[in-house]
Amino acid sequence: xxxxxxxxxxxxxxxxxxxxxxxxxxxxxxxxxxxxxxxxxxxxxxxxxxxxxxxxxxxxxxxxxxxxxxxxxxxxxxxxxxxxxxxxxxxxxxxxxxxxxxxxxxxxxxxxxxxxxxxxxxxxxxxxxxxxxxxxxxxxxxxxxxxxxxxxxxxxxxxxxxxxxxxxxxxxxxxxxxxxxxxxxxxxxxxxxxxxxxxxxxxxxxxxxxxxxxxxxxxxxxxxxxxxxxxxxxxxxxxxxxxxxxxxxxxxxxxxxxxxxxxxxxxxxxxxxxxxxxxxxxxxxxxxxxxxxxxxxxxxxxxxxxxxxxxxxxxxxxxxxxxxxxxxxxxxxxxxxxxxxxxxxxxxxxxxxxxxxxxxxxxxxxxxxxxxxxxxxxxxxxxxxxxxxxxxxxxxxxxxxxxxxxxxxxxxxxxxxxxxxxxxxxxxxxxxxxxxxxxxxxxxxxxxxxxxxxxxxxxxxxxxxxxxxxxxxxxxxxxxxxxxxxxxxxxxxxxxxxxxxxxxxxxxxxxxxxxxxxxxxxxxxxxxxxxxxxxxxxxxxxx
Amino acid sequence: xxxxxxxxxxxxxxxxxxxxxxxxxxxxxxxxxxxxxxxxxxxxxxxxxxxxxxxxxxxxxxxxxxxxxxxxxxxxxxxxxxxxxxxxxxxxxxxxxxxxxxxxxxxxxxxxxxxxxxxxxxxxxxxxxxxxxxxxxxxxxxxxxxxxxxxxxxxxxxxxxxxxxxxxxxxxxxxxxxxxxxxxxxxxxxxxxxxxxxxxxxxxxxxxxxxxxxxxxxxxxxxxxxxxxxxxxxxxxxxxxxxxxxxxxxxxxxxxxxxxxxxxxxxxxxxxxxxxxxxxxxxxxxxxxxxxxxxxxxxxxxxxxxxxxxxxxxxxxxxxxxxxxxxxxxxxxxxxxxxxxx
Numbered sequence: 001x002x003x004x005x006x007x008x009x010x011x012x013x014x015x016x017x018x019x020x021x022x023x024x025x026x027x028x029x030x031x032x033x034x035x036x037x038x039x040x041x042x043x044x045x046x047x048x049x050x051x052x053x054x055x056x057x058x059x060x061x062x063x064x065x066x067x068x069x070x071x072x073x074x075x076x077x078x079x080x081x082x083x084x085x086x087x088x089x090x091x092x093x094x095x096x097x098x099x100x101x102x103x104x105x106x107x108x109x110x111x112x113x114x115x116x117x118x119x120x121x122x123x124x125x126x127x128x129x130x131x132x133x134x135x136x137x138x139x140x141x142x143x144x145x146x147x148x149x150x151x152x153x154x155x156x157x158x159x160x161x162x163x164x165x166x167x168x169x170x171x172x173x174x175x176x177x178x179x180x181x182x183x184x185x186x187x188x189x190x191x192x193x194x195x196x197x198x199x200x201x202x203x204x205x206x207x208x209x210x211x212x213x214x215x216x217x218x219x220x221x222x223x224x225x226x227x228x229x230x231x232x233x234x235x236x237x238x239x240x241x242x243x244x245x246x247x248x249x250x251x252x253x254x255x256x257x258x259x260x261x262x263x264x265x266x267x268x269x270x271x272x273x274x275x276x277x278x279x280x281x282x283x284x285x286x287x288x289x290x291x292x293x294x295x296x297x298x299x300x301x302x303x304x305x306x307x308x309x310x311x312x313x314x315x316x317x318x319x320x321x322x323x324x325x326x327x328x329x330x331x332x333x334x335x336x337x338x339x340x341x342x343x344x345x346x347x348x349x350x351x352x353x354x355x356x357x358x359x360x361x362x363x364x365x366x367x368x369x370x371x372x373x374x375x376x377x378x379x380x381x382x383x384x385x386x387x388x389x390x391x392x393x394x395x396x397x398x399x400x401x402x403x404x405x406x407x408x409x410x411x412x413x414x415x416x417x418x419x420x421x422x423x424x425x426x427x428x429x430x431x432x433x434x435x436x437x438x439x440x441x442x443x444x445x446x447x448x449x450x451x452x453x454x455x456x457x458x459x460x461x462x463x464x465x466x467x468x469x470x471x472x473x474x475x476x477x478x479x480x481x482x483x484x485x486x487x488x489x490x491x492x493x494x495x496x497x498x499x500x501x502x503x504x505x506x507x508x509x510x511x512x513x514x515x516x517x518x519x520x521x522x523x524x525x526x527x528x529x530x531x532x533x534x535x536x537x538x539x540x541x542x543x
Numbered sequence: 544x545x546x547x548x549x550x551x552x553x554x555x556x557x558x559x560x561x562x563x564x565x566x567x568x569x570x571x572x573x574x575x576x577x578x579x580x581x582x583x584x585x586x587x588x589x590x591x592x593x594x595x596x597x598x599x600x601x602x603x604x605x606x607x608x609x610x611x612x613x614x615x616x617x618x619x620x621x622x623x624x625x626x627x628x629x630x631x632x633x634x635x636x637x638x639x640x641x642x643x644x645x646x647x648x649x650x651x652x653x654x655x656x657x658x659x660x661x662x663x664x665x666x667x668x669x670x671x672x673x674x675x676x677x678x679x680x681x682x683x684x685x686x687x688x689x690x691x692x693x694x695x696x697x698x699x700x701x702x703x704x705x706x707x708x709x710x711x712x713x714x715x716x717x718x719x720x721x722x723x724x725x726x727x728x729x730x731x732x733x734x735x736x737x738x739x740x741x742x743x744x745x746x747x748x749x750x751x752x753x754x755x756x757x758x759x760x761x762x763x764x765x766x767x768x769x770x771x772x773x774x775x776x777x778x779x780x781x782x783x784x785x786x787x788x789x790x791x792x793x794x795x796x797x798x799x800x801x802x803x804x805x806x807x808x809x810x811x812x813x814x815x816x817x818x819x820x821x822x823x824x825x826x827x828x829x830x831x832x833x834x835x836x837x838x839x840x841x842x843x844x845x846x847x848x849x850x851x852x853x854x855x856x857x858x859x860x861x862x863x864x865x866x867x868x869x870x871x872x873x874x875x876x877x878x879x880x881x882x883x884x885x
Binding site: 068072073076143144145149151152155156157239240241245246247280281282283285286287288289310311312313316319320323324327328330331334335337338339341342344345346347348349350351359362363366367370371373374376377378379380381382383385386387447450451452454455456457458459460461467535536539 | 556557558567568571572575578579582583586587589590593594597598599600603604605606607608609610611614615618619622623626627629630632633634635636637638640641656689690691693695697698700701702703704706707708709711724726727728729730731732733734735736737739838839
């Protein structure tokens with residue numbers, strides 16, 4: 001089984017593969033190949049990432065001065081559009097729609113996803129949603145915050161709320177379609193011998209994510225429809241002046257948006273499981289516990305939304321229930337962190353770029369997770385709610401966690417996706433810059449938060465300036481860190497060395513096929529005879 | 544307990560500690576910081592140690608390990624017990640923060656894009672400034688004229704959203720005279736960052752001096768009485784005999800029998816609703832559509848004045864007068880009272 005080709009200098013461009021099998025824009029825009037759709041998604045979300053990042057750069061400049069550099073109108077639009085673009089158009093689709101789309105079918109030995117046309121449809125739906133959001137931006141932007149809280153959004157805001165909300169509503173369907181496709185594919189398309197207990201953990205994570213996408217996203221759609229209905233028809237749903245209830249909006253919004261946090265982080269956890277095993281040359285420690293913890297997170301994520309309303313006036317007993325449930329969801333997350341760490345124990349660890357991102361992920365996600373305990377605990381939530389403490393916490397999870405995992409995954413699978421190797425020195429340098437820049441940007445925000453600095457302020461008392469300047473300085477380092485991979489990855493497409501089929505000596509079906517893969521991935525349906533992460537046998541056989 | 548840890552308050556980059564609640568909350572916060580630091584050090588330490596110790600070396604094979612159920616259970620259950628401590632500790636402080644003492648001084652706050660309007664029982668009014676005496680429990684009853692705001696005093700570690708459509712409240716006991724930030728911490732539109740102000744904590748004498756000016760239009764209750772007359776409320780709500788509407792004397796904080804059979808406590812929330820939307824709850828024995836709807840006619844500040852007036856009627860029930868027809872004889876709330884969560 002273990003026939004590994006280590007970086008054979010094979011001319012990738014000479015073999016027929018999914019990239020060169022057809023040419024012309026039509027062959028891309030009408031493709032039903034999951035790998036090409038993944039590339040379409042990758043280009044789209046990368047563009048959106050840099051759009052969202054540009055907003056962040058701009059508002060960090062504003063925060064250099066206590067009185068602000070830009071006007072309040074400008075600042076409010078900048079942070080709102082940053083949030084909307086990053087959450088709905090980058091983070092939610094990031095790993096599932098790119099790496100998941102590309103590798104989930106291959107990893108289970110399938111030729112494609114269960115519904116290839118629906119897969120293409122999901123990309124078009126995403127593009128239409130993104131177009132609405134960009135339209136709202138170009139017409140002058142939205143100023144409600146990404147959370148669209150009513151009644152400000154429904155009645156008071158004079159910005160392009162409807163266009164942006166419609167974009168988010170619409171993009172939600174793309175997320176549902178991706179999730180649906182993944183769940184059906186994992187159930188129905190596994191190769192012979194690919195039992196549930198042999199599924200790579202990346203597949204488990206995307207499967208759990210798919211369930212949340214299917215069950216949670218419709219609630220977001222309903223919420224935004226009701227918001228639009230109130231906005232257009234003046235029917236009292238959320239605005240108390242016309243008979244509505246503003247807290248109802250928060251319940252509905254967070255019923256989706258808290259599980260959405262796990263849509264954003266679970267696939268990243270899947271990536272980390274793959275990488276940590278490969279570069280430790282070991283089976284993942286506690287496979288079953290990591291797989292089941294993904295499912296536990298998917299279930300528990302639906303019953304913690306009330307922790308966003310501890311100071312909003314929900315009853316004490318409701319708060320009590322949501323507090324304990326929020327602590328409970330920390331357990332499966334902690335299980336994963338402990339298991340990844342234990343996987344390294346007695347391994348044979350190498351420090352290739354994907355592994356560096358994995359170190360970064362585990363460390364930063366640990367901090368992000370632990371600071372979540374401050375917010376699950378009722379009294380400290382009251383003291384930190386609505387401050388920079390929250391901002392720092394979720395950026396440690398979303399950026400320190402998910403973006404690190406995304407970059408780790410891209411660096412891990414880039415040779416397979418493109419058939420090329422990128423520059424190791426540059427990629428290690430970039431990983432280091434990103435880690436330093438990230439911490440410099442967001443750690444000061446924990447301190448600012450407990451000192452009481454409210455989020456979403458374009459101007460602030462002068463005593464908060466020093467920490468804000470540090471944060472802005474860090475963000476420029478971080479921004480440069482994100483640009484470097486863009487350059488060397490694109491450069492590698494033309495000039496990178498041929499990667500060979502399995503440059504990392506990894507297990508998993510995706511490493512047993514050609515790089516880049518052919519359109520249908522496998523010449524004949526593979527038969528799986530071993531569990532995932534069988535590095536044990538690989539090493540025994542002198543891999 | 545807090546007094547024994549004076550050093551913590553002197554750490555730079557840490558907020559001032561100026562209320563009775565702040566110390567206990569900080570203690571929990573530091574507990575969480577220590578737990579987080581220990582866990583982070585543990586994980587970082589293991590990663591760095593393993594990465595060095597088990598770095599790839601010629602001729603050294605990785606060891607095949609499946610996992611360990613014992614370890615899995617340990618690192619699931621032990622942290623959960625620590626979390627249970629955080630849960631119980633946090634919940635206990637949170638509960639205390641929701642129950643103001645009976646002797647708390649009441650101050651009224653109205654949030655409005657983009658200012659905080661403060662009303663004192665003695666008739667004083669301020670904008671974006673709150674004066675409170677040191678050592679005296681203070682309860683804020685808060686309303687919003689428009690969108691959701693959040694009232695936050697970092698030095699006191701108190702915060703509560705101010706949601707339009709009902710009353711929210713919080714309470715604190717200031718412990719240190721001084722001047723502290725007051726922030727809105729729920730994004731409320733364009734000038735959200737300027738919906739800020741100052742809380743002045745004064746010692747008892749300075750507070751008495753500050754308060755002695757009193758309101759130009761009398762106390763809050765007197766302002767409410769004037770409004771009561773001006774709006775024509777007095778034509779139906781007769782004070783000492785039954786008019787077309789319920790008698791308001793002695794009503795405040797007493798149970799009211801409703802036409803639909805429920806019994807409800809005549810608290811601030813009930814009175815506010817009955818002024819703005821009288822048909823929402825009809826008192827047993829009265830007919831709907833008698834009183835006009837005052838929603839949009841009176842501001843939240845006016846409502847606060849009217850409630851203060853109604854409240855003042857309860858503290859001066861003449862001994863010879865019978866209680867109002869709608870009030871049950873005992874002050875204790877009978878079973879089945881519908882209480883709005885605060």
